[in-house]
Amino acid sequence: MERKRADIIAEELEGLIFDGTFDNGERLDEVQLAEKFSVSRTPIREALQKLAQSGLVEQIPRRGVFVRQPGPVELIEMFEVMAELEAVCARLSASRISDEALADLHEANQRCNEAVDAQDADLYYRENERFHAILYRQSGNRFLEQECLRLHRRLQPFRRLQLRLRGRMRQSMGEHEAIVKALEAGDGNRASAEIRGHVAVQGEKFHHLIANLKPAAE
Amino acid sequence: MERKRADIIAEELEGLIFDGTFDNGERLDEVQLAEKFSVSRTPIREALQKLAQSGLVEQIPRRGVFVRQPGPVELIEMFEVMAELEAVCARLSASRISDEALADLHEANQRCNEAVDAQDADLYYRENERFHAILYRQSGNRFLEQECLRLHRRLQPFRRLQLRLRGRMRQSMGEHEAIVKALEAGDGNRASAEIRGHVAVQGEKFHHLIANLKPAAE
DNA sequence: GTCAATATTTTTGTATACAAGAAAACATAC
DNA sequence: GTATGTTTTCTTGTATACAAAAATATTGAC
Numbered sequence: 001m002e003r004k005r006a007d008i009i010a011e012e013l014e015g016l017i018f019d020g021t022f023d024n025g026e027r028l029d030e031v032q033l034a035e036k037f038s039v040s041r042t043p044i045r046e047a048l049q050k051l052a053q054s055g056l057v058e059q060i061p062r063r064g065v066f067v068r069q070p071g072p073v074e075l076i077e078m079f080e081v082m083a084e085l086e087a088v089c090a091r092l093s094a095s096r097i098s099d100e101a102l103a104d105l106h107e108a109n110q111r112c113n114e115a116v117d118a119q120d121a122d123l124y125y126r127e128n129e130r131f132h133a134i135l136y137r138q139s140g141n142r143f144l145e146q147e148c149l150r151l152h153r154r155l156q157p158f159r160r161l162q163l164r165l166r167g168r169m170r171q172s173m174g175e176h177e178a179i180v181k182a183l184e185a186g187d188g189n190r191a192s193a194e195i196r197g198h199v200a201v202q203g204e205k206f207h208h209l210i211a212n213l214k215p216a217a218e
Numbered sequence: 219m220e221r222k223r224a225d226i227i228a229e230e231l232e233g234l235i236f237d238g239t240f241d242n243g244e245r246l247d248e249v250q251l252a253e254k255f256s257v258s259r260t261p262i263r264e265a266l267q268k269l270a271q272s273g274l275v276e277q278i279p280r281r282g283v284f285v286r287q288p289g290p291v292e293l294i295e296m297f298e299v300m301a302e303l304e305a306v307c308a309r310l311s312a313s314r315i316s317d318e319a320l321a322d323l324h325e326a327n328q329r330c331n332e333a334v335d336a337q338d339a340d341l342y343y344r345e346n347e348r349f350h351a352i353l354y355r356q357s358g359n360r361f362l363e364q365e366c367l368r369l370h371r372r373l374q375p376f377r378r379l380q381l382r383l384r385g386r387m388r389q390s391m392g393e394h395e396a397i398v399k400a401l402e403a404g405d406g407n408r409a410s411a412e413i414r415g416h417v418a419v420q421g422e423k424f425h426h427l428i429a430n431l432k433p434a435a436e
Numbered sequence: 437g438t439c440a441a442t443a444t445t446t447t448t449g450t451a452t453a454c455a456a457g458a459a460a461a462c463a464t465a466c
Numbered sequence: 467g468t469a470t471g472t473t474t475t476c477t478t479g480t481a482t483a484c485a486a487a488a489a490t491a492t493t494g495a496c
Contacts, residue, residue, distance in 0.1 A: 030447075040480060042482090043481095064448075080361075081306075081359065088302045222450090249477080259451085260450050280477080280479075
């Protein structure tokens with residue numbers, strides 16, 4: 001499955017927006033980017049449209065595209081929606097989840113623990129993602145799964161930032177355990193509540209993080 | 219806010235896919251479409267990419283784009299997610315909803331009733347949409363609101379089809395009433411449950427509809 | 437010097453031209 | 467007749483060229 005340049009560029013640009021290379025509100029110049037990537041404007045435009053669709057940039061007709069970093073309010077909102085979607089996953093999972101999936105969840109958690117011990121943020125991050133992905137899949141609703149993955153992906157950089165907080169990884173682990181326990185007990189409502197808290201707290205933490213750390217804001 | 223041709227074409231194509239002009243799995247030929255719309259391939263490609271992003275067509279690299287009508291299973295799944303999202307809206311609304319918004323909901327319902335009496339499906343449809351839009355807005359979460367509107371829009375043609383069922387409009391009205399009552403009582407859980415049923419039933423009805431009626435599709 | 441109107445430049449949107457990969461057609465071997 | 471390998475055609479992806487709109491600069495009036 002060969003991908004086209006435009007797709008690769010879209011990913012690259014996504015990364016550049018996430019890591020803050022492009023400031024909020026900054027205009028992305030097509031010809032500049034074309035030079036930068038040594039391609040013509042065509043694949044650049046394709047990539048930009050893709051980013052516009054996923055909400056990372058705003059495209060104003062005949063004016064250009066501008067990076068659009070979500071503000072604190074929107075971030076909280078997004079985490080809230082993420083929390084609710086995952087809560088739905090948990091509730092749906094509770095009755096249908098397989099023993100195998102439960103074992104996978106345990107395993108992911110196990111590796112998360114090891115990552116915390118080893119201070120390996122990358123590993124933690126990967127296994128945490130796996131944990132959540134399993135949950136999405138176990139909802140039994142493929143469409144829901146897709147939507148969850150989409151939003152999860154979008155929140156990725158912010159979650160990552162937030163994980164740097166002292167002790168957050170350890171705390172997060174405990175929450176995971178509680179979720180799995182509830183699922184094992186087949187208690188959808190409890191699992192749902194646990195995960196809602198688990199995700200929503202991330203938004204709040206992030207909020208505090210930037211509130212304290214960011215005197216200069218837009 | 220002048221729009222570009224590509225956006226207009228995207229909308230047109232969307233309509234053509236919805237109304238079944240293009241069969242499922244059919245390949246959309248760029249040059250054919252370019253001729254049909256009397257433009258070059260460039261805006262056509264833009265439009266197709268947009269459709270691909272919203273899931274109406276599947277784009278296979280170097281092969282082309284193919285219309286991708288959701289099957290019965292996926293439709294049910296989508297309605298289930300819609301139901302859950304709206305349930306979240308209702309729950310969040312319950313505590314924060316304004317009297318004004320409640321009045322608007324009543325008004326929309328009133329007009330829905332009139333539409334049912336007048337057998338005016340279009341009017342019913344419009345007011346029904348307004349009812350749901352108010353709910354989304356009253357969640358107080360703009361991101362959630364956007365996501366709801368997006369999915370609502372995507373399900374639009376199927377909902378419409380389903381409304382043709384005998385007595386469904388009338389029944390739907392009653393469900394709306396129950397939702398508003400729960401909101402007035404500030405009972406988020408009840409409102410949530412009511413609307414979850416209200417939306418989810420649409421998916422099921424649709425399922426039955428096509429299951430019984432499907433030998434000849436339109 | 438400020439403001440407004442016009443001219444210039446820049447930038448987006450669209451058309452066309454070209455390149456490369458995939459599908460189809462054809463030919464040859466068995 | 468079928469299967470395989472080659473050639474041709476067709477289609478997508480990218481580059482370039484052009485058109486139109488917006489931004490910027492320039493000129494002139496006051």
